Amino acid sequence: MQESMEVVGNTPVETPKFIKTLGKYAVAFAMGVWAFGESAGRARAAAELHRQGFYKEAKALMLDDNR
Numbered sequence: 001m002q003e004s005m006e007v008v009g010n011t012p013v014e015t016p017k018f019i020k021t022l023g024k025y026a027v028a029f030a031m032g033v034w035a036f037g038e039s040a041g042r043a044r045a046a047a048e049l050h051r052q053g054f055y056k057e058a059k060a061l062m063l064d065d066n067r
Helices: 017-051 055-063
Strands: 005-008 011-014
Touching: 017 055
Parallel strands: none
Antiparallel strands: 005 011
């Protein structure tokens, strides 16, 4: 597997390993934040459906595996 390289002028410069690792952690963190937001939104929507009397729809929203 070839490491990615950036060319600055005529001299190739290799991206440091810690930058790549940091980027992977940043992406993983962003995905976690996204998933949390989606889960909170679903819970909020289900609570509102339940409040309005749509009990079956609220249950289906929270238990649906095909998100």
